[in-house]
Amino acid sequence: MKILLVRGVKKLDKNGKVISVKGVYKNYGKQTVLEGIDLDVTKGEIFGLLGPSGAGKTTLVKQLVGLEEASSGEVFLFDEKQPSLSLIEQIGYMAQSDALYTELSARENLEFFVSLYNLTKQERKERIKAVMKVVDLEDAMDKIVAKYSGGMKRRLSLAIAMLHEPQILILDEPTVGMDPILRKSIWESFNALKESGVTIIVTTHVMDEAEKCDRLGMIRNGKLIAIGSVDELKETAGVDNLELAFLKFGGEQHAS
Amino acid sequence: MRVKALVIRILKQFKRDKRTMALLILAPILVLSMLYLVFGDDDYSPRIGLVDIPEEIADQIDLSEAEITYYDEESSAYQDVEEQNLDAYLTIEANQPSITLEGSDPVINSAVLNWMQEAFEPLTGQSSSQLDATFIHGNEDMRHFDYFGPVLLGFFIFFFVFLISGVSFLRERTRGTLERLLSSPLRKWEIVMGYVIGFGLFTIIQATIISTYSIFVLGMMMEGTYIYVLLITLFLSFSALTLGILLSSFAHNELQMIQFIPIVIVPQLFFSGLFNLETISGWVSWIGPLTPLYYAADALRNVMVRGLGFEHIYIQLLVLLSFSVVFVVMNIIVLRQHRRV
Ligand SMILES: Nc1ncnc2c1ncn2[C@@H]1O[C@H](COP(=O)(O)OP(=O)(O)OP(=O)(O)O)[C@@H](O)[C@H]1O
Ligand SMILES: [Mg+2]
Numbered sequence: 001m002k003i004l005l006v007r008g009v010k011k012l013d014k015n016g017k018v019i020s021v022k023g024v025y026k027n028y029g030k031q032t033v034l035e036g037i038d039l040d041v042t043k044g045e046i047f048g049l050l051g052p053s054g055a056g057k058t059t060l061v062k063q064l065v066g067l068e069e070a071s072s073g074e075v076f077l078f079d080e081k082q083p084s085l086s087l088i089e090q091i092g093y094m095a096q097s098d099a100l101y102t103e104l105s106a107r108e109n110l111e112f113f114v115s116l117y118n119l120t121k122q123e124r125k126e127r128i129k130a131v132m133k134v135v136d137l138e139d140a141m142d143k144i145v146a147k148y149s150g151g152m153k154r155r156l157s158l159a160i161a162m163l164h165e166p167q168i169l170i171l172d173e174p175t176v177g178m179d180p181i182l183r184k185s186i187w188e189s190f191n192a193l194k195e196s197g198v199t200i201i202v203t204t205h206v207m208d209e210a211e212k213c214d215r216l217g218m219i220r221n222g223k224l225i226a227i228g229s230v231d232e233l234k235e236t237a238g239v240d241n242l243e244l245a246f247l248k249f250g251g252e253q254h255a256s
Numbered sequence: 257m258r259v260k261a262l263v264i265r266i267l268k269q270f271k272r273d274k275r276t277m278a279l280l281i282l283a284p285i286l287v288l289s290m291l292y293l294v295f296g297d298d299d300y301s302p303r304i305g306l307v308d309i310p311e312e313i314a315d316q317i318d319l320s321e322a323e324i325t326y327y328d329e330e331s332s333a334y335q336d337v338e339e340q341n342l343d344a345y346l347t348i349e350a351n352q353p354s355i356t357l358e359g360s361d362p363v364i365n366s367a368v369l370n371w372m373q374e375a376f377e378p379l380t381g382q383s384s385s386q387l388d389a390t391f392i393h394g395n396e397d398m399r400h401f402d403y404f405g406p407v408l409l410g411f412f413i414f415f416f417v418f419l420i421s422g423v424s425f426l427r428e429r430t431r432g433t434l435e436r437l438l439s440s441p442l443r444k445w446e447i448v449m450g451y452v453i454g455f456g457l458f459t460i461i462q463a464t465i466i467s468t469y470s471i472f473v474l475g476m477m478m479e480g481t482y483i484y485v486l487l488i489t490l491f492l493s494f495s496a497l498t499l500g501i502l503l504s505s506f507a508h509n510e511l512q513m514i515q516f517i518p519i520v521i522v523p524q525l526f527f528s529g530l531f532n533l534e535t536i537s538g539w540v541s542w543i544g545p546l547t548p549l550y551y552a553a554d555a556l557r558n559v560m561v562r563g564l565g566f567e568h569i570y571i572q573l574l575v576l577l578s579f580s581v582v583f584v585v586m587n588i589i590v591l592r593q594h595r596r597v
Pocket of ligand 2: 172
């Protein structure tokens with residue numbers, strides 16, 4: 001697996017934190033979707049956000065990207081407050097829905113998105129090739145995206161998020177609709193990226209995927225009910241399986 | 257540079273979406289052609305009654321191109337006109353021809369008046385301009401395809417550009433690509449400009465084809481300079497496309513975009529000169545000057561019907577430009593709801 005290089009490294013927080021979420025609340029009208037989220041992510045970490053549907057994962061992730069603003073509280077990336085224009089090039093964001101131009105081919109989509117960044121022609125070509133290799137879509141490069149399968153669109157979407165070699169990858173359910181073999185190879189490339197210093201945030205509600213994260217934040221009803229490595233979480237909950245741990249933390253939350 | 261990338265992408269999408277492209281060009285052409293066929297038929301032979309015309313005069317009038325009936329009494333001719341068996345009747349008093357028209361159909365009116373002018377040419381040696389015409393219904397101000405042609409030309413260009421640009425931008429939002437653009441280094445103004453230029457380029461082609469077709473194929477009245485017509489339609493298109501993008505922010509799906517048509521688009525047609533502005537009720541007449549089409553229609557009419565020059569359209573062009581600028585600024589403000597910086 002080709003290791004993707006990281007460009008123009010930004011300075012880190014004094015504690016090595018790349019992402020720092022401080023007391024974030026988010027309301028939509030009367031509904032409180034995020035309730036006091038505090039969270040730190042260090043450089044080169046794969047951080048998973050685990051939670052059931054409607055828990056607020058996507059909402060939280062959008063605060064990180066800067067596409068939405070907290071009702072109260074703050075989000076810092078590299079010690080800079082979001083939303084900030086200077087942070088945009090450091091982030092690769094893959095939304096939960098595949099934001100693609102379906103009437104264009106994969107190549108045309110990639111060419112468009114890559115040309116939004118300051119890269120030379122040669123670099124662009126190399127980048128497009130590299131990311132399509134990671135998601136194993138090289139052979140479908142010139143196919144119109146409307147003719148892609150669901151999983152292929154997901155992969156193309158992931159490829160686009162990685163195009164500009166961002167230092168932070170924020171991926172909202174990246175592997176939905178992918179088969180186990182492909183999922184495995186995508187996770188291998190996540191690990192390779194991580195080795196090169198990229199910080200990755202993934203949301204998921206699949207336990208076996210959560211197991212692969214360095215650290216996990218369990219989120220439920222807009223609250224972060226537990227945070228730690230997989231082993232730590234199991235240990236604290238006194239169970240040997242993540243699903244049980246999740247239920248336990250959720251239950252405790254209700255009891256308190 | 258980034259704007260260029262956006263423009264290229266929009267043009268590529270156009271190229272892929274042949275149906276939309278065809279709609280933008282062919283639909284206005286089709287509608288204008290149909291209106292022309294319905295309203296613009298110049299071959300109509302009016303049915304004219306001659307009431308008690310001295311023979312020596314009747315001999316000198318050119319009676320071809322009309323269906324002529326002779327009457328002795330004016331009252332019986334009047335009755336036939338009322339019953340719509342006759343379009344008009346002619347009387348001559350003290351060597352002064354006088355025509356009475358049924359008057360409710362502007363197409364027939366102009367056919368009758370045209371016939372009169374030609375018919376009396378042999379008699380007077382010149383086309384008599386001081387015809388004494390009486391309208392039983394309607395009035396002389398109801399004119400013809402030539403008169404509302406420029407309004408319709410502007411309207412259909414506006415309508416389709418508005419719809420297509422609005423739907424395209426709406427799609428950008430609903431399928432999440434707008435969010436993706438906003439999480440890229442693209443600035444908000446660059447997004448709006450990319451759309452303005454991308455659609456603008458296509459609009460130049462569209463406005464040119466439609467204007468050219470209307471003038472040279474349909475034979476819409478064209479007294480002034482052709483290039484001014486292109487200039488006006490282009491400026492109008494810009495206001496349509498910036499308004500379309502702006503309003504798309506307030507629609508959640510394509511159907512809601514269509515719902516803007518009766519609210520935003522159709523009133524423009526009513527209040528921008530298709531109907532006589534002086535006759536519009538006072539309490540709604542303020543609407544016209546708030547709409548881009550009002551200015552475009554006025555400018556188009558100045559050029560196409562009145563044959564006036566640039567000094568009679570530049571103010572309207574400036575107003576149209578101001579509309580576009582205001583809409584662009586509002587677009588950028590609206591995009592702030594997606595990303596503040
Ligand atoms: N724009 C919005 N307006 C109003 N409510 C919203 C909006 N976006 C999300 N919500 C609400 O916020 C809550 C959390 O939604 P969110 O999309 O963050 O969940 P999620 O954890 O990502 O779920 P899933 O796993 O299904 O994607 C839901 O109850 C949802 O209805
Ligand atoms: Mg979600």
